[in-house]
Amino acid sequence: MIEKVSREVTELLNKGVQFRSDSPRYYYTQLADLKIEMISKATEDAKERAEKIAVHGGAKLKQLKTAKMGVFQITGQNSSDEYSWGGSFNTSDKNKTASITMRLEYELK
Secondary structure, eight states: OHHHHHHTHHHHHHTTOOOOOOOOOOOOTTHHHHHHHHHHHHHHHHHHHHHHHHHHTTOOEEEEEEEEEEEEEEEETTOOOOOOTTOEEOOSOSSEEEEEEEEEEEEEO
């Protein structure tokens, strides 16, 4: 709907309607659920990687010592958005890519 209206602006201007228009902003409305899912998957992936590193180093994972979540990034899909220390939250692109980094530290045996 927004795209259709934005394309019909010329017609409205020709009829004398005056207004100010900014680019549309796109938000993902289920962000809280997405973050939880992404944290879970990133943690599983980090553990799997740690297990492989430990095995190839002749050890096994023991107990998880610490787990830290990095910043949550939302960038435009296939864009050149920069990742930042404080996180990136793109609202200008309709299609987005979300990422998060998890840091896990394990004791080894």
